[in-house]
Structures are given as C-alpha cells and as structure tokens.
Amino acid sequence: MKEFNPEQFRSEGHRIVDLLAEYLEEATKGEGYAVLPVSDPDELAEYFTLDSGNGRPESYITIVNEFIKYSNHLHNPGYIGHQCTSPLPLGALSHLTATLLNNGSAVYEMGPANSAMERAVIKHLAAKMGFDKKADGILTHGGSAGNLTALLAARQAKCSYNIWEEGVRENMKPGFLVSAESHYSVVRNLKIMGLGAESAVTVRSGDGFRMDPGSFSHAMKDAEKNGINVIGMVASSCSTATGSYDNLMYVAEFCKKHDLWMHVDGAHGMGVVFSDRYRHLVKGVEAADSVIIDFHKMLLTPGLNTAVLFKDGDRSYETFEQKASYLFSQGVEREWYNGAKRSLECTKSSMGFVAWSLFRYYGDSLFSDYIDDRYDTAAQFGAMIEGLPDFELLTPPQSNIVCFRHIQEGKSPTELNAHNDLLREKLIADGTFYIVKTTVDGNVWLRVTIINPLTGMETLKRLIEKLREIAGKASI
Ligand SMILES: Cc1ncc(COP(=O)(O)O)c(C=O)c1O
Incomplete structure (x- = not known):
C-alpha cells in the first residue's frame, strides 16, 4: 500500500513538526492568531464540508494549516478560558507516537507496554493520594467517563443486591449526596445509571462555595423523606464554576458515620497532591473510596487522560464483571493487565504511555x-x-x-x-x-x-x- 510509504511520512512529518514549532513560537508570544478566531458554527461547517473536493487536497500541510487557523489557541498567554490545558509539546510527540502504534489496550496483548505503563501511572497516583498497596484503578477518556466509572463502582459496592446483574428495582432508590456546585457530569451520570434526577440529593454550599457540613444531615433527611436510600457522597476538589475545595475531612467523617461511599471528583484540582504548599486543600482524600484526576486539566498533558483510583483495588473489578469470550480467556478472573475488564470502554488510546512518558521525562x-x-x-x-x-x-x-x-x-x-x-x-x-x-x-x-x-x-x-x-x- 503506497500510503504506508515511510518516506512520505518522514518528509510530511518534518514539514508538520516545523510548522508546529513555528506555530508554538508565535502562539507562546501571543502573536500570529486571535486566541479564539471568531467564527459562525454553521458557516464554518459549510466551509469544511466534505461534499466536494475529497481526495484532491492541495497538499497535506494545507489541511493541517486549515485546522490550525480556525482553532482555539491554547498556548497563547491570553488563553485563560476553560480547563483544558496548554499541553507540553513533548506530550504532543508522545501522542503522535501513541497514535501511529495505535495499541488499543482493551487487552494486554493489544498494548503490552501501554498496559504496564498505565499500571505504573495508576500506582504512582494512588500513592500520592495516600492510598496503600491495595489501591488500583484505570485510565479513562475524560473526567465524565471517570466519574461514571467510580459511581458505578459505588453503586455496586453499596447496593443490597447485585444491581449490575439484576438492574435497577423500582422499590430500591439508591442516591448520592452531591454538592450544589458539582460538575454536571455527576448528575448526568446518575441519570445514565437509571437512577433519575432525584437520586442526586443536593447539599447546600456555604462559605466560599464549599459544601456546607451543617447541611449534610439535612440532605440525608431530605433524601429519607423522598424514599431515597443514600449510599454515597460526591465531593469536589475543586468545583468547576468557582474552583472551590470541599472540606474532605468533614466529608470523610460523615461518610464513615453513615457507611457511605466517598467519591472525590478531583478532575480539575487534585493535582495539588503534587504540591507541598497546596496539598492541604485535599486533606482527607486518603479516606476516599474513589478519586478521579484529569491529567489534561492541571497536569499539562494533552487530552484526554483521566485516572480513576480506588482505595480498595478489588472494587474496580466488580463493576463490569462480564464474560467476553473473544477478549478474555477466563471470563471472571481478575487480571489487572486486561483493562477492558475494569472499564466501560473497550478500545482505548495509549493514555498510559502518554502520561507515563511525561512523568518519566520531567519528574514530579x-x-x-x-x-x-x-x-x-x-x-x-x-x-x-x-x-x-x-x-x-x-x-x-x-x-x-x-x-x-x-x-x-x-x-x-x-x-x-x-x-x-x-x-x-x-x-x-x-x-x-x-x-x-x-x-x-x-x-x-x-x-x-x-x-x-x-x-x-x-x-x-x-x-x-x-x-x-x-x-x-x-x-x-
Ligand atoms: C470538576 C469536574 N469534573 C469533571 C469534569 C469533566 O471532565 P471531562 O471534560 O474530562 O469529561 C470537569 C470538566 O470541566 C470538571 O471541572
């Protein structure tokens, strides 16, 4: 197949890397492009239509240039918008490598190096949380999928019957205490799980938009009144809108007292576990049952790349226990190296390699x-x-x-x-x-x-x- 020609890859690759290096030089100086070039969605969709001109490109580099021209420029110092990082350029090279190799990693055989690297990243992060050797976890494509993975594990662990196999029962209404400031994916995920909007029992926020500990018990009573059986609590480290850190010590104490699963959505702000000066913001995280952290937010890593960590690693297997004979030879065995056993995703990109390469190269x-x-x-x-x-x-x-x-x-x-x-x-x-x-x-x-x-x-x-x-x- 002539398209697999290494010479073409080499010559186009050199041109693209040169182009991107020039782009980086301009963008980091705040020159060259508007941070977000203003465009109309319908007009831009029309402009990029694939209805005509397919297979007849001027040159490959013009295609790349078109993408750059109408994109949001995250390396510009004037980019201070959403929570997608300006990624480390070497991270982009890791992505390039991962993409060419395209090791899917649903099973070990489809990505041995990546599977082992993912494991190393998970163990490294789990230690940062203060978890012991029993901890385990997986990488997911993004924090929304990460929260879903953790909430499913919580439901499976705390439900009085095997809800994974038997489904949601009408008279069984599991719910979670959720901060009024939590990311929308938390409530959306509870709805995806078939638990309905009322399963998210809102805890009022108080000082600094943190969950008000004085309202925890009120929320429990509200839930009881509505026939909701609270099985877990979701704290934010930090919240999306205002960047507020819930007090995890209070959350941990409350969860322990009421036997609730403690989940911490640290998609944005859990990176403070790397900082001696700011780690105090997540004091108490070591008591959590599950935590998520997005590397593509505050860890300079190109997206998507999220760690879902479980204090008790066994929990990460229970959620998705299923026989898939084409993938796993012994359906129910707990093999850390066959990632799809513990993930809602089957094929994944080589997130393990991307994160691992940056930790390995730069250090904490x-x-x-x-x-x-x-x-x-x-x-x-x-x-x-x-x-x-x-x-x-x-x-x-x-x-x-x-x-x-x-x-x-x-x-x-x-x-x-x-x-x-x-x-x-x-x-x-x-x-x-x-x-x-x-x-x-x-x-x-x-x-x-x-x-x-x-x-x-x-x-x-x-x-x-x-x-x-x-x-x-x-x-x-
Ligand atoms: C606190 C929090 N949780 C979860 C998410 C969702 O993460 P993702 O965009 O990676 O799905 C976000 C995104 O902004 C967030 O701020």
Whole structure:
C-alpha cells in the first residue's frame, strides 16, 4: 500500500513538526492568531464540508494549516478560558507516537507496554493520594467517563443486591449526596445509571462555595423523606464554576458515620497532591473510596487522560464483571493487565504511555512547581481585583479559577449581567484574550482559569486594561 510509504511520512512529518514549532513560537508570544478566531458554527461547517473536493487536497500541510487557523489557541498567554490545558509539546510527540502504534489496550496483548505503563501511572497516583498497596484503578477518556466509572463502582459496592446483574428495582432508590456546585457530569451520570434526577440529593454550599457540613444531615433527611436510600457522597476538589475545595475531612467523617461511599471528583484540582504548599486543600482524600484526576486539566498533558483510583483495588473489578469470550480467556478472573475488564470502554488510546512518558521525562517536580505557580498567580490576581474600584471579586480564589465582574454605577442587576456578557463577547472578538463566564445566583461573572504556564501578572493586568478600554467605549 503506497500510503504506508515511510518516506512520505518522514518528509510530511518534518514539514508538520516545523510548522508546529513555528506555530508554538508565535502562539507562546501571543502573536500570529486571535486566541479564539471568531467564527459562525454553521458557516464554518459549510466551509469544511466534505461534499466536494475529497481526495484532491492541495497538499497535506494545507489541511493541517486549515485546522490550525480556525482553532482555539491554547498556548497563547491570553488563553485563560476553560480547563483544558496548554499541553507540553513533548506530550504532543508522545501522542503522535501513541497514535501511529495505535495499541488499543482493551487487552494486554493489544498494548503490552501501554498496559504496564498505565499500571505504573495508576500506582504512582494512588500513592500520592495516600492510598496503600491495595489501591488500583484505570485510565479513562475524560473526567465524565471517570466519574461514571467510580459511581458505578459505588453503586455496586453499596447496593443490597447485585444491581449490575439484576438492574435497577423500582422499590430500591439508591442516591448520592452531591454538592450544589458539582460538575454536571455527576448528575448526568446518575441519570445514565437509571437512577433519575432525584437520586442526586443536593447539599447546600456555604462559605466560599464549599459544601456546607451543617447541611449534610439535612440532605440525608431530605433524601429519607423522598424514599431515597443514600449510599454515597460526591465531593469536589475543586468545583468547576468557582474552583472551590470541599472540606474532605468533614466529608470523610460523615461518610464513615453513615457507611457511605466517598467519591472525590478531583478532575480539575487534585493535582495539588503534587504540591507541598497546596496539598492541604485535599486533606482527607486518603479516606476516599474513589478519586478521579484529569491529567489534561492541571497536569499539562494533552487530552484526554483521566485516572480513576480506588482505595480498595478489588472494587474496580466488580463493576463490569462480564464474560467476553473473544477478549478474555477466563471470563471472571481478575487480571489487572486486561483493562477492558475494569472499564466501560473497550478500545482505548495509549493514555498510559502518554502520561507515563511525561512523568518519566520531567519528574514530579515539574508538576509541583507548575501548580504552585498557577495557584499563586490566581491568588495575586484575586487580591488585585479586590483592590479595584470598578471590578468585583466573587470569592477569594482557592485554586487557579477566578470569577469577577466589571461594575458600573447606576446599572441594575439585569443591566450589569448584559454588560458583562457583552464585555466578554467584545473581548473575544478583539482577539487578545479568551475568557469564559459563569452564572451564580442569577448574576453573570467573568471567569478565568489561569492554566497556561505563560499567563503572568503582566498578562492579567493587560486583561483588566483591555476590559476597561472596551467598557469605556460608547457602544457598551
Ligand atoms: C470538576 C469536574 N469534573 C469533571 C469534569 C469533566 O471532565 P471531562 O471534560 O474530562 O469529561 C470537569 C470538566 O470541566 C470538571 O471541572
């Protein structure tokens, strides 16, 4: 097959790497492209239509260039939007390698090296949580799938019958205490599991948008009143909108007292286990039954790459116990090296290799320095906002997520919301920054995730100046 020609791969590969290196040089300087080039979804879909011109490309590199041109540029220091990291460039090379080898890793034979590396990554992370040798886990494509995997294990462990085999019974209503601030995937997953919306029993948030420990018992009573049998609790480390860390010591104590499964959604903020200075934010995580952490958020790793960790490794086998004779020779045996036995996914990308390569090459210190630096910068930015007369801070940042808004005398709450909405739109159209927004108690807040290691206080001061400049224009 002529398409497998190594020479073509070599020559195109060199050109692409050169192109990407130039791209990286411009993007990291904040030059070359708008952070998010403004586009209309329908128009862009039309522009990229495959209805004509297939198989007749100008050249391979033009195809790659088209993708770059209309993408969001995460290496630009003005990228302070969502929680997708600006990945380490060597991570991209790991991805390239993993993609060419395409070792699926549902079973050991389809990815021996990757399976072993995944195991090493899981054991490394489990030790960081303070778990002992009994701990185990798997990698999933993303935190939403990770939360589902953990919640399924919780249900299987705490249900009074084999719900995996027998299905959900009408008179059996398992539920979870869930923070009002939890990521939407938690409630969505409970619905996917067939437990319905009422299985997510909301715990009110208190100080700093953390779960209010005084409300834990109230939530239990609410559940009882509605006939829900609470079997677990989900804490956030940290929450998505405001970056708040639930107090895991209180959560652990409550779970122990009521025999609940303790799950910690650490998709965004569990990276603090690498930091001596910020680890205190997850004190108590060692008591959790399950934890997830996204490497593609605060560990500089290209996505997707999520670890699901179980304090008791046996739990990770119970959820998906199933015979699949074409994959596993001895259906029910607990073989760590056949990953599909413990995952809702069958074929997976070589996430183990990608994460392992970065830990191996850089060591933990890269991640601890990075976390310290990003969290310090967010704290400084929060303090700066607090000192400005024309801006308001929602809450002092606990992580690298900061919510704030521009205020103008005489504007009603509705007008202020519209003002900040428009401010963000115009800021993005200007091209120098990409930020997002969130709504809290009916108010619109501008929201930044200071995730790009190149975003310093100078960039953030420029952001404020730019927002003021836009707000000062008559049209807003
Ligand atoms: C706290 C939290 N959990 C889970 C997720 C979902 O992760 P993913 O986007 O990898 O599915 C997110 C995403 O932002 C998150 O912030």
